[in-house]
Amino acid sequence: MKILVLGAGAVGGYFGGRLVEKGEDVTFLVREARQKQLTEHGLVINSVHGDVKLQPKTILAGEAVIPFDLILFATKSYHFHNAIEAIKPYIGDQTLILPLLNGYQHFDQLKEMFGQEKILGGLCFVEATLNENGEVVQTSPTHQLSFGELKGGTSVRVEAIREVFSGTKTVFHLSENIVQDIWHKYLFITTLSGITTLMRSAIGPIREEGETFIEQLFEETATIMRAVGAPIADGIERKHMETVRKQSYTMKSSMLRDMEKSYPTEADHIQGYLLQLAEQHRVQAPLLTLVYRNLRVYEKNN
Ligand SMILES: NC(=O)C1=CN([C@@H]2O[C@H](COP(=O)(O)OP(=O)(O)OC[C@H]3O[C@@H](n4cnc5c(N)ncnc54)[C@H](OP(=O)(O)O)[C@@H]3O)[C@@H](O)[C@H]2O)C=CC1
Ligand SMILES: CC(C)(CO)C(=O)C(=O)O
Structure with missing residues (x-):
């Protein structure tokens, strides 16, 4: 399977890298600076589940069509529309697209652009980031990518991917x-x-x-x-609260890690869409509004 x-980045590099490590036929579509980094230093994964250094195949948009x-669609939401343009030439009649972005809105956008049949459901639980050398740093026990048919059930094509x-x-x-x-x-x-x-802090x-604000936000x-x-x-709110309690003291969201690097956030795609x-x-959603306003103010100041 090609x-x-x-x-x-963190998600594409981690899950794509694990597939390369196994020996699957994986190509990374990247931009120039990332290609240079990967060519010179390799795709390095530093992970609690095992470190690896790989020399993956990379292409720039428009090459090797x-x-x-x-x-596997693994960009941030604010790069989504440019990234769509980049993958168009690589989509054939049988191509399936598996998005790994957080949020939901992108599924409707992808379905509208390419037709429901081409889009799989996908999400991942992984705490990962790129360090200053472009290495993927994966820090906690959970590292799961889930995928499946948006209409539910199973099929020959998702079994083949499995x-x-x-x-x-x-x-x-x-x-x-x-979908659930x-x-x-x-x-x-x-x-x-x-x-x-909002608190500019890891979860611990x-x-x-006090957990009241977390519970109320859920x-x-x-x-x-x-x-x-x-x-x-x-x-599900109670189950998620239990999961929050089990997270390590130092656990951070990728959005907070991005903030710490003064990068943009996915506030519009995640909190903003829900507020719409x-x-x-x-x-009424006063707490979520506060969370979103905080992110908007951060964006204005960065
Ligand atoms: N990191 C995490 O722990 C988790 C993240 N997620 C979600 O996964 C998604 C991806 O996040 P994450 O991996 O952290 O993000 P990163 O910023 O680490 O990686 C995104 C990558 O996409 C690349 N990119 C953007 N546009 C293009 C383009 N047109 N062509 C080629 N490459 C492009 C960027 O490349 P460039 O270097 O050129 O900018 C960057 O390397 C987000 O929606 C996030 O919320 C979900 C679960 C966990
Ligand atoms: C909470 C976590 C780490 C779970 O995968 C995540 O999705 C993120 O921070 O973007």
């Missing part, structure tokens, strides 16, 4: 209810990135100050999701 990974079987994804040093999980998984992850990340960026000190966000008919399970939905459905 796999194209769009973006060799052939249709790929599978495209086969290709098997036997790596990371966890690839074929989900038969990926995506919304559950969206609930988790909206709250976790929101609270860690925030928990010590509840508020879940209320919006239920109002729009998102398929989230009863009691809240307004449309007349749901």
Whole structure:
């Protein structure tokens, strides 16, 4: 299976790198500076699940145009529209696109552009970032990529992907209810990135100050999701709260890590989109609004 990974950042570099390590046919579509870094230093993964240095195949947009079987879409949301243009030449009749971005809005956009049949559901749980040398640093026990048919169930094509994804040093999980998984992850990340960026802190000190704000943010966000008919399970807020309690003291969201580097955030794509939905459905969301305003002010000052 010919796999194209769009973006060799933290997520694309980690999961794409684990596939290269296994020996799969993976090419990274990158931009010039990243290509230079990868050519000179290799794709380096420093991980609690094992370090590796790889020399992956890379291309720049427009080079080596052939249709790929599978495209892992792993850019930030603010690069989404440019990145779409970059992958268009590599999409053939049989190509499947598996997005790994946090949030939900991009699925509707991809379905509208390429047709529902070409888009798989996808998400990942991994705490990863690029260090100043461009190495992927992966720091906590969880490292799972989930994928599946947006219409639910299984199919010959996702079973074939499962086969290709098997036997790596990371966890690839074929989900038969990926849309629910995506919304559950969206609930988790909206709250976790929101609270860690609001407090400018890893989760440990925030928990010590009291968990009420975290619980309220989960509840508020879940209320919006239920109002729009998102398929989230009863009691998911409590389950997510338990997951938050289990995180290491130093655990940070990728949004906070980006803030620490003065990078842009995905506030519009994650919190902002939910607030638009809240307004449309007349749901009050004062805490989420505060979280979002904090991110907007940060963006203005950076
Ligand atoms: N990091 C994490 O722990 C997690 C992140 N996520 C989500 O995954 C998504 C990706 O995040 P993450 O990997 O952290 O982001 P990074 O910024 O680390 O990586 C994104 C990569 O995309 C590349 N890129 C952007 N536009 C293009 C383009 N047109 N062509 C080629 N490459 C491009 C960037 O390359 P360049 O170097 O050229 O800018 C960058 O290397 C986000 O939605 C995030 O919320 C989900 C779970 C965990
Ligand atoms: C919370 C976490 C680390 C889980 O994967 C995440 O998705 C992010 O920070 O972007």
